[in-house]
Amino acid sequence: MSCPLCESPGGTLLWQDALCRVVLADEPDHPGFLRVILNAHVREMTDLPASGQLALMQVVFAAEAALREVLAPDKINLASLGNVVPHLHWHVIPRFADDPHFPNPVWGVKQRGTPHVAPLDLDALLRTALHSRGAGRGSKDA
């Protein structure tokens, strides 16, 4: 069966290595919305060996740290759902008290219309922040 995360990057590529990639998602309501996408088509975290679980989470936490460094959000939201696309991917979402859904999850009822203002060079700032911390491990170019 065709899988969109096997067939395309899934966003603007910011960082990658052999295990996974970090992309800036196209989510106009939530600038800075990152996804950490496993390169292999695997369904659940417990389908990975412990070493793979740990390595993937290190990248998720590096993405969280990069968002906190660049955007200083009020909260970080982390989620691995995959009900529609069962290929492991983590949503790493900077949340602001004035963002369109806060305090609801981004999948909940919208509260207001205007996204939180983000820097114009957000992708460059996030790419630098991810690379400077090696996305939690060894540094690789996107």
Added chain:
Amino acid sequence: MSCPLCESPGGTLLWQDALCRVVLADEPDHPGFLRVILNAHVREMTDLPASGQLALMQVVFAAEAALREVLAPDKINLASLGNVVPHLHWHVIPRFADDPHFPNPVWGVKQRGTPHVAPLDLDALLRTALHSRGAGRGSKDA
């Protein structure tokens, strides 16, 4: 400021150790909905040391494994949000194609009215499954 997860277990206690606890949440639409709650009042995963991040995720993945063993769900959903209660807690949710929100996140638009049928002794089954795997580490009594 008062925090509900500092002041109460947050559900039916299934397992605990010095770091965290696993509770069965009171979520009638989603029987088997677990929460892994850090005992300390900490806001973000990147506020924990790397060892604490790893130890907490090992319990999250043990909770996922216990749910898969007991309920064989169609998908597992994992999320750490905390917009309303900024005290680290992971939602570990068994999802079924016939559950009230599938394929939406549980925070999205409801699709149907009837929860997926679960065993009557679900808390006992989950407690046994968590303890048998030591919730990813050393086994402790709830």
